[in-house]
Amino acid sequence: MTPGGVVLILLPVCYLLSGASAATLSGxxxxxxxxxKLEGVANFSTFLLDQSTGTLFLGARDAILAVDINKLNQKPRKIVWDVPEEKRRSCVxxxxxxxxxxxxxxxLEFLGDGRIYVCGTYAFDPQCAFLDVSSFTLEKVENGGTKMETGKGKCPFEPSQHYxxxxxxxxLYTATTSNFLGTLFDISRATGREQERIRTEQSSNWLNDPEFVSSxxxxxxxxxxxxxDDDKIYFFFNEVAREYDLYTKVKVPRVARVCKSDVGGxxxxxxxxxxxxKAQLVCEDKPSDQRYNILTDVFTTQHTPGDPSSTHFYGLFTSQWENEELSAVCVFSLSDISKxxxxxxxxxxxCENRISPEPVPTPRPGQCLNNAMKAEGFESSLKLPDKVLTFVREYPLMENSVTAAPLLVRKGIKYTKLAVTQTGSKEERRGAVLHLGTDRGELHRVAVVGQNATLLHEIPLFTSQEPVNNILLYKGRTLxxxxxxLARVQAEGCGVYPSCEVCARARGLGCVxxxxxxxxxxxxxxxGDMVDDALRKCDTTEGRCSPSTRELRVSMGLRLLLPCFQLSPRPCSWEHPPHRHTRQHHSDLEVTVTMESLGKYICTCQEAGPSVRDPTPCRRAAYHLTLEGPSAGGAVAIAGGRHFMAFYVIFFFGGIGFAVFLYCLVIHRRSFGRQGHHLPDNSLSSEKGRDLLGSSATPQSPSSASLLSEGFRLTEKRNGTATTNTTTTLLSNQGNGGHHGNSYSGTLINSNSSNGHGNSLYSNCNTSNSHLKFSSEILAADMLDGRTGERERGRPEGGERESGEGGEVDEGLGDGLAGLKGLEEELANLPVYKSPAPLAKCEESSI
Structure with a gap:
C-alpha cells in the first residue's frame, strides 16, 4: 500500500481516537x-480563592476577574485596572x-475586613489598591480615580520576576526585588505600622542572587x-551558594524563617x-547518588488537619546539571526544619580561609520569643543584646541541611506546579495523590503510598503552548x-479513575x-504487590511490575532507543543478548540492530523496599527484537541512515569538486604565471568520507568512546521533545502510552509530545536543484510494533520505500565513492594544488 493510502486510512482512525480521548477527558x-469566555483577558498569573463562597479571583494583565467556581457557565465579573497612556510611554x-x-x-491577598489587597507592576512602578469584595470595585479617591499606594517592596517591578x-x-510578608533594575532583593514585612516594617540585611550572606519560589x-x-513560641513565616527560594568554591555558580534551594513578633534591633x-x-534543602536519592538542586514550587499542607506541627512541605525540584528536562518531588516536615x-x-x-562561628551567645541567636525568654526580660527583639544580633548578622546559615529522598522522578517531563491531597481517614492515612501540572498544559496524577509512587493518569487540559501556572484545591476539585x-477537574474520590486499569493503580489508596x-x-x-493483584483482575495481562512483552520488527543497522518508564529515583538495569551493541541513557537503552543484538530486552527498576538499603525489583518494560524486511506490520519502512549519508557525501563532494574545478580553471587562464597566491589545500580524502558512514556489519566495541563517534550526534530529549540533526538515530520516548504528533523539516526533526511519551521521528528530504532525492526515516520503538496514532498523520508523502530500493542504494554506493576518489586524484594534479600555500602573518595574541 502506498504511503498516501495509509495516511488516508489512518486519518479517520485518528479522528475517532481523538474523539474518544475528548469524551474520556470530559469525564x-x-x-x-x-x-x-474570560472576557478576552490574558496573562493570568495570580489566583485567590474564597473558600466560603467559592469565588475565585484571578489577577491578569490590566484586569481582575471574579469567577464562581460552582457556576462556571456564568459570565465572570471584571475590573479593568490599566496604566495611563502617558505613563506607558514613559516606561517605554x-x-x-x-x-x-x-x-x-x-x-491578591485578603485583608480580613471584606477587602482584597491588590498589587500590580503598573509599568515598572508597582502600585497597590483595595478591592471591595461585596461590590467588586476598586476603592476610589475624591476625584474618581483609583485609590493607590506604592507597591515597592510588595510587588515586583517586572512581570516575569520571581516573587x-x-x-x-x-x-503582608513579601520576598521580591526592591529596585527598578532588579538587583536588590528583600524579604520584608511590607505592611503594618511604619516602625515595624523591617527587611533583610543587604548582604550576600543573607541573600545572594535569590529566586523566590513560595512562602x-x-x-x-x-x-x-x-x-x-512565636508564629513563624517560612520562605523558599534558590540562591547562589557562597559556601562552595567551584568554577561555576552553584544554585542551592533554601528555606528561611522569620518570626512574626520580630521588630528589629x-x-x-x-x-x-x-x-x-536559613538552611539548605537537599532532595537526594542516596542509593543512586542523584541530587536535585533547583526548587520550582512548594505546596504546604497539614497531614493532620488543625495541627500545625504536622505541616509538611512538598517541593518540586529539577536539576541544574542535567541537559534534559527532569522533575522530582521531595517532602520536608516542619519538625525536620525546626531541628x-x-x-x-x-x-x-x-576566599582564603574559613572563619568558624564564635561561641553561640545566650539567648540563642535567631530564636523566636517564647515564655522562657520573656521570663528573662526579653519581651521584645529590641531588648536583645548586641552580641546576639551581631552573631545573627554574620552567621544566618545553618550547618546542617534538611534532607529528604524523592518520592518520584520523571525524566523528559517538566512539572511547573504541584498540589497534594491526602487520602484515607484522619486517623489512618493511606497515602497521598500528587496533582502535577506540566509546561505543556497537562495535569498528571501520581499516587504515593509509603515510598512507592504509581502514575495514575495524565489529563491534557490546555494547548501545548499553555503551561500550568496555578493549581488550587477546592471541595474535592482541582482548579x-x-x-x-481555567479548568475545573474532579480531584478526590475513587470515582475519578475511569477504567479498571487506572483504578487498580490506585489500589494503595483504597480503590477497587x-x-x-x-x-x-x-x-x-x-x-504481596497489591497493585499487581488488582491489575490481574482486569481484562489485561499488563501489571505495574509485569508488563507485556512488545514485539518490535526491526531492520539491520537501525538505532533504537528502548524506553523504560521510571517513577522511582532508584536505578534501572537491562537484561539483553550477550553479543549486543548498546548504551544506556538514564533508564532508556540505545540499541544498534545487528544479527547479534536480536532477542529479548528487559528493564528492571528498583522500587522502595522495607528499607532504603533493601530495594524491591520491579520490571518496567520488556521488548523482543525480531528481524524483518523494511516494510512490515504497518510500520514505516526504512532506507538506512548509511544510504542517506552516502548520498550526502556524494552530493557534497561532487559540489565541492565541481566548484573547485571551475574556480581553478578560471585562475589557470587568467593568472597562469602567478603561482605564489594559490589557495590552501582544502581537499577531502574519500577515506574521510567513508568514516562518516555507519556500518552495521562491524559494530563498535564496548571500549569505544561513544556510539556516535562515527559522525553521528546523540539525539537530545528535552521536556518531552526529541530533536536530532542526523537522520540515522532511531528513538522512542515511550513511557506510559499515549500518541503525539510530530513536525519535520529537512534534516532537522522535532517531535513535540505533550507528555514525553511515544515520539516517532521521520524525515523526507528533497533537493530540488540537483534533482537528487535523499530519503531517510527515523523510527521509534512504538512504531515498530504496528502502533498508529497522530504520528501517522505526520508521515510525508513518499515516506515508505520498498526493500528493493534500499538494495539499489547499497549497490551504487561503492561506485559513487570510487568516482569521488578518481575525481580527487584528477583535481590533485592541477597546478593549484601543487604549489605551497602562503603563510599568514603572525599576530600577537592579547590573551
Missing part, C-alpha cells in the same frame, strides 16, 4: 474556560518593551506550642530581621490555570473496581 474535566522611553509596560496583577508573598494576621505562614496554637540590625535564619534551625551554625567561608485558560466502577473500600489489600 475528568467538569468544564474549562478559554480566552473566549526608559528602555522597556510595550508588552511589559502594562499593569500585571501579581498580588512570593503571604498574609499573616492582616500583615507559608505557620500559626501556632496552644496545644502544639507548650513553650509559647535597638542599635544593631535596626529595622532588620533579628530572627532571620536544623536549632542546630549548629555554619562557618563563614572566605487548574494557565496564562490563558466493582460493578464497572471504581469504588472506595476499607478492606485491607491482599499480601
Amino acid at each position: 475528568h474535566k467538569d468544564i474549562m474556560l478559554g480566552p473566549d 522611553a526608559k528602555g522597556k518593551t510595550e508588552v511589559d509596560c502594562n499593569n500585571y496583577i501579581r498580588l 512570593t508573598a503571604v498574609m499573616a494576621g492582616g500583615t 507559608a505562614f505557620i500559626e501556632q496554637n496552644a496545644d502544639s506550642n507548650p513553650t509559647g 535597638m542599635k544593631t540590625l535596626q529595622r532588620r530581621w533579628t530572627t532571620f535564619l 536544623v534551625m536549632d542546630g549548629p551554625f555554619k562557618a563563614l567561608k572566605t 487548574v490555570g494557565s496564562p490563558l485558560s 473496581w466493582k460493578e464497572d466502577a471504581c469504588q472506595y473500600t476499607t478492606a485491607e489489600p491482599t499480601p
Whole structure:
C-alpha cells in the first residue's frame, strides 16, 4: 500500500481516537474556560480563592476577574485596572518593551475586613489598591480615580520576576526585588505600622542572587506550642551558594524563617530581621547518588488537619546539571526544619580561609520569643543584646541541611506546579495523590503510598503552548490555570479513575473496581504487590511490575532507543543478548540492530523496599527484537541512515569538486604565471568520507568512546521533545502510552509530545536543484510494533520505500565513492594544488 493510502486510512482512525480521548477527558474535566469566555483577558498569573463562597479571583494583565467556581457557565465579573497612556510611554522611553509596560496583577491577598489587597507592576512602578469584595470595585479617591499606594517592596517591578508573598494576621510578608533594575532583593514585612516594617540585611550572606519560589505562614496554637513560641513565616527560594568554591555558580534551594513578633534591633540590625535564619534543602536519592538542586514550587499542607506541627512541605525540584528536562518531588516536615534551625551554625567561608562561628551567645541567636525568654526580660527583639544580633548578622546559615529522598522522578517531563491531597481517614492515612501540572498544559496524577509512587493518569487540559501556572484545591476539585485558560477537574474520590486499569493503580489508596466502577473500600489489600493483584483482575495481562512483552520488527543497522518508564529515583538495569551493541541513557537503552543484538530486552527498576538499603525489583518494560524486511506490520519502512549519508557525501563532494574545478580553471587562464597566491589545500580524502558512514556489519566495541563517534550526534530529549540533526538515530520516548504528533523539516526533526511519551521521528528530504532525492526515516520503538496514532498523520508523502530500493542504494554506493576518489586524484594534479600555500602573518595574541 502506498504511503498516501495509509495516511488516508489512518486519518479517520485518528479522528475517532481523538474523539474518544475528548469524551474520556470530559469525564475528568467538569468544564474549562478559554480566552473566549474570560472576557478576552490574558496573562493570568495570580489566583485567590474564597473558600466560603467559592469565588475565585484571578489577577491578569490590566484586569481582575471574579469567577464562581460552582457556576462556571456564568459570565465572570471584571475590573479593568490599566496604566495611563502617558505613563506607558514613559516606561517605554526608559528602555522597556510595550508588552511589559502594562499593569500585571501579581498580588491578591485578603485583608480580613471584606477587602482584597491588590498589587500590580503598573509599568515598572508597582502600585497597590483595595478591592471591595461585596461590590467588586476598586476603592476610589475624591476625584474618581483609583485609590493607590506604592507597591515597592510588595510587588515586583517586572512581570516575569520571581516573587512570593503571604498574609499573616492582616500583615503582608513579601520576598521580591526592591529596585527598578532588579538587583536588590528583600524579604520584608511590607505592611503594618511604619516602625515595624523591617527587611533583610543587604548582604550576600543573607541573600545572594535569590529566586523566590513560595512562602507559608505557620500559626501556632496552644496545644502544639507548650513553650509559647512565636508564629513563624517560612520562605523558599534558590540562591547562589557562597559556601562552595567551584568554577561555576552553584544554585542551592533554601528555606528561611522569620518570626512574626520580630521588630528589629535597638542599635544593631535596626529595622532588620533579628530572627532571620536559613538552611539548605537537599532532595537526594542516596542509593543512586542523584541530587536535585533547583526548587520550582512548594505546596504546604497539614497531614493532620488543625495541627500545625504536622505541616509538611512538598517541593518540586529539577536539576541544574542535567541537559534534559527532569522533575522530582521531595517532602520536608516542619519538625525536620525546626531541628536544623536549632542546630549548629555554619562557618563563614572566605576566599582564603574559613572563619568558624564564635561561641553561640545566650539567648540563642535567631530564636523566636517564647515564655522562657520573656521570663528573662526579653519581651521584645529590641531588648536583645548586641552580641546576639551581631552573631545573627554574620552567621544566618545553618550547618546542617534538611534532607529528604524523592518520592518520584520523571525524566523528559517538566512539572511547573504541584498540589497534594491526602487520602484515607484522619486517623489512618493511606497515602497521598500528587496533582502535577506540566509546561505543556497537562495535569498528571501520581499516587504515593509509603515510598512507592504509581502514575495514575495524565489529563491534557490546555494547548501545548499553555503551561500550568496555578493549581488550587477546592471541595474535592482541582482548579487548574494557565496564562490563558481555567479548568475545573474532579480531584478526590475513587470515582475519578475511569477504567479498571487506572483504578487498580490506585489500589494503595483504597480503590477497587466493582460493578464497572471504581469504588472506595476499607478492606485491607491482599499480601504481596497489591497493585499487581488488582491489575490481574482486569481484562489485561499488563501489571505495574509485569508488563507485556512488545514485539518490535526491526531492520539491520537501525538505532533504537528502548524506553523504560521510571517513577522511582532508584536505578534501572537491562537484561539483553550477550553479543549486543548498546548504551544506556538514564533508564532508556540505545540499541544498534545487528544479527547479534536480536532477542529479548528487559528493564528492571528498583522500587522502595522495607528499607532504603533493601530495594524491591520491579520490571518496567520488556521488548523482543525480531528481524524483518523494511516494510512490515504497518510500520514505516526504512532506507538506512548509511544510504542517506552516502548520498550526502556524494552530493557534497561532487559540489565541492565541481566548484573547485571551475574556480581553478578560471585562475589557470587568467593568472597562469602567478603561482605564489594559490589557495590552501582544502581537499577531502574519500577515506574521510567513508568514516562518516555507519556500518552495521562491524559494530563498535564496548571500549569505544561513544556510539556516535562515527559522525553521528546523540539525539537530545528535552521536556518531552526529541530533536536530532542526523537522520540515522532511531528513538522512542515511550513511557506510559499515549500518541503525539510530530513536525519535520529537512534534516532537522522535532517531535513535540505533550507528555514525553511515544515520539516517532521521520524525515523526507528533497533537493530540488540537483534533482537528487535523499530519503531517510527515523523510527521509534512504538512504531515498530504496528502502533498508529497522530504520528501517522505526520508521515510525508513518499515516506515508505520498498526493500528493493534500499538494495539499489547499497549497490551504487561503492561506485559513487570510487568516482569521488578518481575525481580527487584528477583535481590533485592541477597546478593549484601543487604549489605551497602562503603563510599568514603572525599576530600577537592579547590573551
